[in-house]
Amino acid sequence: MRLLHTADWHLGRTFHGDPLLDAQARAIDTLVDVARDASIDAVVVAGDVYDRALPPVDAVRLADEALARLSELCPVVVISGNHDSVDRLGFAARILERGGVHVRTRVDDVATPIPVADGLLYALPYLEPDLTATVLGAPARTHEAVLRAAMDRVRADLAARGPAPRPTAVTAHAFVSGADASPSERDLAVGGSACVPAGTFAGIDYVALGHLHAPQTAGPAGRYAGSLVPFSFPEATRPKSCAVVEVLPLGTTCDLVPLPVWRPLASLRGTLEELLRDAALAVHEPAWxxxxxxxxxxxxxxxxxxRARFPHAVALAFEPVGAAPRPEGSYAARLEGLDDRELVARFVTDVRGVAPTAEEARVLDEAFVAHRTEQVAA
Structure with missing residues (x-):
């Protein structure tokens, strides 16, 4: 089976306050062209269609248009990600399936494959441990435990179908160990590791992953499609693409198709006068x-x-040359790379002068888990 793998559209997101919908629409135009020209059997959207549980109207309209256009060419399989609302994304899923759009947001469907050409595609939505561990019979409320339980169901279904070789694929929204995260991703776990071993998906010919925004491989059979557009400046070095994958029982091939660059990213350094006067920087004037x-x-x-020269300047940092260094660097540097829990703990420390106690940290963890599960269940 020949798949077009994409993920992490995050429709409704902005880039430092600048709208991204036009850029995302252009990338979706490319997906439609690829689906039309590359003899695709199915399009896989591996989660995070929207950037938040209640997306803006324009984002919903773009998603509706995109799925309609793609489904005219071939079946489309969509799973929910950690940013999506299970109920809102999954609304009318049974009706949509009749039109060739398979929206999978429910745990009960993980072992029900979607036939694609000569193969089978299993769709595993984002599995929030606190909401799915009991349903799946997982031994612990962890990402690894619930995904292992879901994959046990997938392998049991495959075994029940007999030994005849057929191409098999799984799409999932997860953080696989060894993959590289980007600053623009929301952490999946508080107070523990969100990673799952690549071996969790053993026995599958291709694993179409979502969640991480940089295109990359993950284990022997897994690949992250990455986001349609960059959401942070470090992503400038990782060009965006979608993956055209030929899934075969004895080997899988993958071709990456570049996605259009709506607006380039530029990180500039120097005095203000240098940035305003250097003629060589003219190439960056249209950039973020x-x-x-x-x-x-x-x-x-x-x-x-x-902004008089660079109208799309969106971020500004100060590192004075010759100034006495701060003990921990700039405040922005101290916060860089912190997950949500660490960021709040640092806020408490900076405001109060004392780090949270163990009991306070526990309360913060519970608040984050409650908020995250509420968003997923909304």
């Missing part, structure tokens, strides 16, 4: 710009003056 100013004294109205 992250500027790090090295002026010894912070210039007045720095962002406004920067």
């Amino acid at each position: 710009v992250h500027a790090t100013l090295t002026d010894a004294v912070t210039p007045r109205d720095a962002m406004a003056r920067l």
Whole structure:
């Protein structure tokens, strides 16, 4: 079976406040072209269709248009991600299935494959441990435990179908051990590891993954399609693409198709006057710009003056040359890379001057878990 693998559309998201919907629409145009021209048997959207549980109207309209266009060409399989609302994304799923759009958001469907050409495709939505462990009979409320339980059901279904070789694929929304995360992703777990071993998917010819925004392999059979567009400046070095995958029992081939660059990303460094006057920087004027100013004294109205040349400057940092270094670097540097739990703990520490106690940390963890499960169940 020949699959077009995409994921992490995050429709409704902005880039430092700038809208992304036009950029995402152009990327979806490319998906439609690939599905039409590459003899695709099914399109797989591996979760996070929307950026939040209650997406804006324009985002819903774009998703509706995209699924309609793709389903005119071949079946489309969509799973919910950790940003999606199970009930809202899964609304009218049985009706949509009659039109060739298979939206899978429920645990009960994990072992019910979707026939695609000569193969079988199993769709595993994002499995929030606190909501799915009991249903799946998992031994623990962890990401690894619930995914293992779901995959046990998948393998049992395959075994019941007999030994005849057929291509098999699974799509899932998860963080596989060894893969590289991006700053724009929401952490899947609080107070513990969200990673699952690649061996969880053993016995499957291809695993179409969602959640991580950089295209990459994950284990011997897994691949992240990555997001349609970049959501953070570090993603500038990882070009966006979709994957055209030929899934065969004795081997799988994958071709990456580049997605269009709506607006490039540029990280610039220097004094404000250098950035405003350097003729060589003209190439970055249409780009989204992250500027790090090295002026010894912070210039007045720095962002406004920067935007006079770079209208899409969206991020500004200050690292004065010759200034006495701060004990822990800039405040932005101290916060960089922190997950949600660590960020709140740092906020408590900075405001109060004392780190959260073990009991306070436990309360914060419970609050994050409650919020996350509420969003998934909404």
